[in-house]
Amino acid sequence: MKLELRGISKSFPGVLANRNVDLLVQPGEIHGLLGENGAGKTTLMNILYGLYQPDEGEVLLDDAQARFAGPGDAIKAGIGMVHQHFMLVPVFTVTENVMLGVESTRGPLLQLDRGAARARIVEISERHNLHVNPDALVEDLPVGVRQRVEIIKTLYRHSQVLILDEPTAVLTPQETEELFVIIRSLVAGGTSIIFITHKLNEVLEIADRITVLRRGEVVGTVTPADTTREALAAMMVGRPVQLTVDKSPSQPAAPVLELTGVTVRDDRGQLAVRDLDLTVHAGEIVAVAGVQGNGQTELAEALTGLRVIESGSILLKGQPIGSDPRSVYRARVGHVPEDRLEDGLVAGFNIAENMALNNYWQPPVGRGLRLYRDVMAEIAEERVREFDVRTPSVFNDVGNLSGGNQQKVIVAREFSRDLALLVAAQPTRGLDVGSIEYIHRRIVEKRDQGTAVLIISTELDEVVGLGDRIAVMYQGKIVGILTPEQATFERLGLLMGGAHPEEHTAEELAALAHEAAG
Amino acid sequence: MSAADQPTAAARSGQAPTTAPSDSAEAGVDKKPVTPAGGRPDRGGSMRRLLRGLLLPALALLSAFIVGGIVIIVSDEVVITTFGSDPIGALAHGLRVVFRAYGALLRGAIGDPGQLLDAIVALDDNALRRALNPISETILSSTPLMLTGLAVALAFRAGLFNIGAEGQLQIGALAAVLVGFSFTGLAWFIHLPLALLAGAIGGAAWGFIPGALKARTGAHEVITTIMLNFVAFRMVDYALRTPLYQRPGRTDQISKIVEPSATLPQLIEHPLLRAHWGIFVALAAAVVVSWLLFRSVKGFEFRAVGLNPHASRYAGMSIARTIVLSMVAAGALAGLAGATIVLGTTRTLTPGLGGGAGFDGIAIALLGRARPAGVVAAGLLIGGLRAGATPMQAATDIPIHLVVVMQALVIMFIAAPALVRAIYRIRAERQIGAEAFAKGWGA
Numbered sequence: 001m002k003l004e005l006r007g008i009s010k011s012f013p014g015v016l017a018n019r020n021v022d023l024l025v026q027p028g029e030i031h032g033l034l035g036e037n038g039a040g041k042t043t044l045m046n047i048l049y050g051l052y053q054p055d056e057g058e059v060l061l062d063d064a065q066a067r068f069a070g071p072g073d074a075i076k077a078g079i080g081m082v083h084q085h086f087m088l089v090p091v092f093t094v095t096e097n098v099m100l101g102v103e104s105t106r107g108p109l110l111q112l113d114r115g116a117a118r119a120r121i122v123e124i125s126e127r128h129n130l131h132v133n134p135d136a137l138v139e140d141l142p143v144g145v146r147q148r149v150e151i152i153k154t155l156y157r158h159s160q161v162l163i164l165d166e167p168t169a170v171l172t173p174q175e176t177e178e179l180f181v182i183i184r185s186l187v188a189g190g191t192s193i194i195f196i197t198h199k200l201n202e203v204l205e206i207a208d209r210i211t212v213l214r215r216g217e218v219v220g221t222v223t224p225a226d227t228t229r230e231a232l233a234a235m236m237v238g239r240p241v242q243l244t245v246d247k248s249p250s251q252p253a254a255p256v257l258e259l260t261g262v263t264v265r266d267d268r269g270q271l272a273v274r275d276l277d278l279t280v281h282a283g284e285i286v287a288v289a290g291v292q293g294n295g296q297t298e299l300a301e302a303l304t305g306l307r308v309i310e311s312g313s314i315l316l317k318g319q320p321i322g323s324d325p326r327s328v329y330r331a332r333v334g335h336v337p338e339d340r341l342e343d344g345l346v347a348g349f350n351i352a353e354n355m356a357l358n359n360y361w362q363p364p365v366g367r368g369l370r371l372y373r374d375v376m377a378e379i380a381e382e383r384v385r386e387f388d389v390r391t392p393s394v395f396n397d398v399g400n401l402s403g404g405n406q407q408k409v410i411v412a413r414e415f416s417r418d419l420a421l422l423v424a425a426q427p428t429r430g431l432d433v434g435s436i437e438y439i440h441r442r443i444v445e446k447r448d449q450g451t452a453v454l455i456i457s458t459e460l461d462e463v464v465g466l467g468d469r470i471a472v473m474y475q476g477k478i479v480g481i482l483t484p485e486q487a488t489f490e491r492l493g494l495l496m497g498g499a500h501p502e503e504h505t506a507e508e509l510a511a512l513a514h515e516a517a518g
Numbered sequence: 519m520s521a522a523d524q525p526t527a528a529a530r531s532g533q534a535p536t537t538a539p540s541d542s543a544e545a546g547v548d549k550k551p552v553t554p555a556g557g558r559p560d561r562g563g564s565m566r567r568l569l570r571g572l573l574l575p576a577l578a579l580l581s582a583f584i585v586g587g588i589v590i591i592v593s594d595e596v597v598i599t600t601f602g603s604d605p606i607g608a609l610a611h612g613l614r615v616v617f618r619a620y621g622a623l624l625r626g627a628i629g630d631p632g633q634l635l636d637a638i639v640a641l642d643d644n645a646l647r648r649a650l651n652p653i654s655e656t657i658l659s660s661t662p663l664m665l666t667g668l669a670v671a672l673a674f675r676a677g678l679f680n681i682g683a684e685g686q687l688q689i690g691a692l693a694a695v696l697v698g699f700s701f702t703g704l705a706w707f708i709h710l711p712l713a714l715l716a717g718a719i720g721g722a723a724w725g726f727i728p729g730a731l732k733a734r735t736g737a738h739e740v741i742t743t744i745m746l747n748f749v750a751f752r753m754v755d756y757a758l759r760t761p762l763y764q765r766p767g768r769t770d771q772i773s774k775i776v777e778p779s780a781t782l783p784q785l786i787e788h789p790l791l792r793a794h795w796g797i798f799v800a801l802a803a804a805v806v807v808s809w810l811l812f813r814s815v816k817g818f819e820f821r822a823v824g825l826n827p828h829a830s831r832y833a834g835m836s837i838a839r840t841i842v843l844s845m846v847a848a849g850a851l852a853g854l855a856g857a858t859i860v861l862g863t864t865r866t867l868t869p870g871l872g873g874g875a876g877f878d879g880i881a882i883a884l885l886g887r888a889r890p891a892g893v894v895a896a897g898l899l900i901g902g903l904r905a906g907a908t909p910m911q912a913a914t915d916i917p918i919h920l921v922v923v924m925q926a927l928v929i930m931f932i933a934a935p936a937l938v939r940a941i942y943r944i945r946a947e948r949q950i951g952a953e954a955f956a957k958g959w960g961a
Contacts, residue, residue, distance in 0.1 A: 306832065326834035335832070343832045348825040357822065357833040366815040373813065 001062055001078055001160035001192055002027050003048075008057035010043055017043040019216045021057070025161065030183060030193045032207030034200075036236050036432030037403050040216040041196050045163050048194075049081050050074035061161075080154025081163040086146050090139035095121055097138055098153050117156075124155050128185045143292075144175035151182065155191075162186065163194045168202055172291045173460065173493035180206050198236075198432070200229045200243075201461075212236055237434050247444045250468035252281035256452035257303070257421050261312035264298045264476075272298035274476035275312065280421070285443065285453040287467025288478075289460065289487075291496050295476035296456045297338060300425045303454070304328050304335045316421060329358055331421075334414035338425035338456070340403070344410045347399030351391055352380035354398045355413045387412035388438070404435030411442055422446055425456040440466055460489055474498045575885050575896075577938050578931035586924040587616040590916060615914060622913035623921075626906030627656050647788045652905060654785070657793040658863060660901025662687070662872055664800040665855035666879025667886060667893040668807050669721075669848040673739075674888045675811055676844035677824035682728060682743025683852040684876025685750030686721035690853025692754055693720030695860040695867040696763070698776035709779040714799065714857050721853015722846045724750060729845025733838035739845070747876070755869055763867070773860075773867035782862030796858030801894065803851055808890040810847070820844050852876060881929045900925060 005023040009016070018040045025031045035041045046052050048059060050068030059066045061077055068074040071081075088097050099117040106113045121134045130148045138146060147167060154162055164183075168176045183193055183206060197203050203210055204224045212219040212235040219235045233241045257280040264273035272295040280286045290296055301307035303314065303321065305328035314321045322328045328335075337343035345354050353360075356376045360366050364375045380394040389408045391401060398409055407427070414422070424443065428436040443466060447453050457463050463470055470487045472480045472495040480495045591597055591612035601608040629652035637645035666683040673680035694717030701709055728742040757763045758771035765774050782794040811817040822830040823840040831837055859872050882900055886892030903925065907918035931938050 304832075305834075324834065325832060329834055337832055342826075343828045346822050346826040346829050349822065353818070353822075356818075357829065360818050361815055361834075366818075369814050369816065371813055371815050371818050 001190075002060075003079075003161050003192060003194075004060040004063070005044070005048065006058050006060065008044065008047060008054045008059075010047060010052060010054050017216050018047070018054070021213070021216070021218050023211055023218070025192045025194060027192055028187050028190050029208045030187055030195055030206055032203035032210040033194055033196045033213065034198065034203050034210055034232060034236060035213035036198060036434075037430060038215075038432070039213040039236070041213055042165070043216075044213070045081070045165065045194070045196065048074065049079060049163065075157050075159070078158060078160035079163065080157060080159025080161070082147065082150040082154065082165065082167060084166045084169060086150055088138045088146060088149060090137070092138060093134065094132055094136055094138060094141075094149050094152075095134045097149060098134075098156050102157060120156060121152055124152055127189070128155075128182055130182060143170045144172070144178065147171070147179065148182065151186075155186075159191070161192045161194065163196065165196045166198070167195070168197065168199065170292060172496050173489050174497050176202070199461075200232050203232070204229065214238055233433050237432070241433050241437055243433075245440045245444065245465040247466075248448075250284040250447065252284040252468070253450065254282055255279050256282045256317055257454065258315040258318075259312065260315075262299075262302065262314060263310040263312055264295070264302045264307055265310055266295075266298050271310075272476055273302065276476065276478055278471060278478055280452040280454050282420075282452050283447055283450050284468045285447050285455060285466055286469050286471055287455040287457060287463040288471050288473050289457065289463040289467075289492055289496060290473035292458050294473050294496075296425065296458075296473055298476075299473070300335070300338065300423055300456055303421075303423050304333065332417070332419050334417075334419045334422045334424075334451075336407075336410055336414055336422075336424035336427050338429070340406050340410065340429075341399070345398050345406060347397065349398060350395045351384065351389065351398050351401070351409055352377045352394040354409050355380045355383055355394075358413055383412040383416055386416075387442075404431045404438075407431055407435060407439060411439055415442060415446060418449075419446065419451045422451050422453045423456075424453070426458065427455065428457075428459070428462060436462075460492055463487070463492070464489075472496055571887060571892075574935060574938060575887065575892075575932060577942050578885075578928050579899075581931045581938060581941065582924045582927035583620070585927050586920060587620070589923060590616050590619055590920065615916075619910055619914045619916045619920070622910040623903065623906040626652050626909030627902035629653055647786065647790055650786070651790045652909070654791040654793040655905035656898065656902040657785070657797050658901075659904040660897040660899075661794075661796040661800045661858050661862070662855035662875040663878050663882050663901050663904075664894055664897035665803055665858065666852050666876050667882030667897050668800075668803055668879075668890060669725075669852035669855070669876075670879045670883035671886065671888040671890070671893050672807055672811070672820070672851065673725075673844055673848040674883060675817075675824050676820040676840060677827065678729075678732070678841065678844060678848075679740050680725070680728075680743055680845065680848050680852075681740055681880065682724065682746050682876075683848070683855070683879040684872075684874065685743065685747035686724040686849040686852035687856040687859075687872055687876040688747075688750040688754050689724040689856070690717040690721035690849075691856030691860045691867055691871050692757055693717055693853070694857035695773050695776060698780035698861055698865075699774040701780070702777055704777075704779050706779040709777065710782065710861070713776070713780040713861055714854065717853045717857025717861075718850040719853065721856065722850040724853070725845040725847075725849020726842065729842040729849075732845075733841045751869070754867065754871070758867065758869065765866070771869050776861055776865045780861055781865055782858060792863065794858075794862035796862040799854060799858055800897070803854060804890040804894050807851070811890070816843065852879070855879075878925070881925055884929055884932050 003025040005021060008018050008021040010018040021040070021044055023031075023044070033041050033044070043052065047054050050071045050073050059068070066077055068077065089100065092100070095114055095118045098121055099112070099114070104113040104116050105111060118134045121132070124130070125132045125134070130152060132145060132148050132152060138149060141149070147170075151162070167179060171179060183195070187193060195203065195207060204227075207224060209221055209223050210227070210232065211221045212232065214236060229243060230240070233243055259276055259278045262273055262276045263271060266272040276299065278286070288296055288299070298307055302309050305322050305325045308323065316331055316333065321333075322331055341347055346357065353376065356365050356379070360371065360376070365372055365379070377394055383389070384391060384394055387408050389401070389405050389412065391405065398406060401409070422443070427443065428439050431439070443453060443455070455463070455466055464484050464487050467484060470482045470484065470492070471478045472482070472492060474496060475498065479498070482491065591609070594612050594615050597608045597612040600611070629649055634646070634649040637649045666687060669683040669686065670680050694713045697713040697716040704712070724746060727746060728737075728739045731737040731742050732739050755771065758773060763773045765772050782796050782799070784791060785793045785795065785797070811821060819830070819835050819840050822833065823835060823837055827837050855875060856872065859875075860867050864871065878900060882893055882896040885896035885899070886894070903921045907921040910916055910920075911918045
């Protein structure tokens, strides 16, 4: 189906989210929609999906004007959306999830006709090689398969235009490749795809044409053949950006963090980290790669005193690390938690208060019972300047800042002292290219000051670009340690996906691990 | 609910505009300049913010008066009997009744300015005191309301819904009255503070229980505080039957009388002017709570834990300790409310003391948007309504319970800000204070 957006404008109180946006998606085209956070991608897609009404402009489907009062209308018109966060009922089967909302029934009592639905799901699954078992419970499925269930849901509703919102954020490189195969198969069947992303490699690989949004406006539409990563990044940000991390070779000194046989359980009592060994030296960055949910979160929590370890030992400069966050803080450990707004910041508190979150209890901010708010504000003013946090004042609610500026508040708070160890989980998740560049530079700066840095990230670009050594974590264990040169995406992907080393390159991996561990 | 339905629901419930720009609002912030070096931050917006903050409660109050007026009209006998034959006349009569009722309510709350003026001109001491009676009554009834309002507001700031101010008030009264009548021959400056302290400790103990239960076992404070209210009522019942408490020679449930050395003195010595020094206790408590919340290390922890316990834990705060501490402090405030009643107003303890001031504290904290100054204002307001209710009933035969209806309406309108906004067509603001408060039930 041909889809056209003409002159779409949409403003929210005080913000122009979309300004005169034109977008043309041809039948059977994969159209990449690229832009930083806050560029207006989501608003545009929500207009297309009927969630918002545009202030100006029109939506045309096959050259006929379309008006959507809500997603129901959009779905009927053949538009399907796979959200970044899946909308599935975990305890339902695939079939039940797919038929939810469009249940087919039979008989006078309107019993659910699972059989008919199941047959169609099998048919769709086979046509596009989706390999989804219609009888499996969604909660038992890996993330990549859940995403395919979402795709089946849209196809089941006869979608002809499929919007994929950051579909690769939760996937391993291999799963991403599989998704691309599926997308190509869908397009071959005449479906049009809008692929929303901020990842340059992916959009260059999969898209037929790429439209770049910046500050709500279309900067341009290009084809992958006539553009480069650098050119796209510059279009997104509005200035030339450096995509690789600029750093000198590391000069590792004495070991700072030594983990031996560390075992940690998660909230449900399952073993999340199993018998893990890892050493981080002063002046080096060790990047832990892995697919989300392989124990990285629990590892970071154990390191920062938030989670009790079951067995093993964590030594910081030869001493056992503290078992509560405050003693870990005192031992000069900085922590950038993986979820900014959940764990790193207090939304509702202003910037000054958030910057004092780790030191409000000690002089000069807190003395005895008294809190010196003027001192708090002064320190915050200084750090806002130093870390280039864009805000009208330090008294603004941190919840109103952009993601990049929120992360800068955390970085300013955690980096503004002499650190022995820095633990940063997903330090640039969901940030725009400019902020990523900035935060990476700060992390390298910390390393060069002699801090031992442990980065936990699911972004391969980040892991390879930032890490002096790359440790791959799979099911709670470090399954390989590589140098950035050894760490090709393919090799990392295999390790992250749990490929047994002996099946592939047993000797090679062992040699690499040995080499890199030194 | 399917994937497709979920966004629909969000959009239709009117949330779309508030959640939408989160993605794009950033661009706007980014464009603004950084604060100039060394310059004091711009506080010009604070007055506007204050007015915006007052807008919703004010409109809620206005709405409550309007709906209250409708209730008066439709329940008026003359209106009901004559509406069929003469609807215009009936409505006119109804409106007259409404204005008479609200006039009496107002006069009962703040007095008759004419009467006051006459008394001043005539230099008639007795007339002046009579004219001051309504204000005195308003102060009297708002004293415990401010304290229980603070008790609810403080706990709310720490993320807890303290429904137990009523029970904490009862236990506070039980402790304060015991100290009040037990010691004789003490100087007032020792006895009175001691009795007040006893009230605070009693309430604090009653607040400690749900706090500890929540911190230790995760038991929800709404459930435990409600249950502890009933326990407190029965404890008062029981205590008043024991020789320790029960007044000699009485068979009903009434305590011994508080010694003069432990009573809160009247502001002006006169039988018609019952207001006492308790109001200063309440105002001082508001100042202390304000300091605690916004100028102290503990208050920083209270507010951080209340807004985001996860991040607070990551920052090294003890969630459990904060929960217990905030409930203890809240209990102490409610206990003080009980103490001011038995030491100042009644000078004795009877069942049902305070007339539900603990529960009214919830409404007052809500109306005051969990800010100490707001709570003081809301306490005066609701106290005024309460004080004016009796004169209103005397003047118009409208039952005093209308005031309870209006108070309930105020809460309803504040708890449903979307409703007030829809009625008055105000743009949505960020969710703070009272709105988050009203939604706190689910947490």
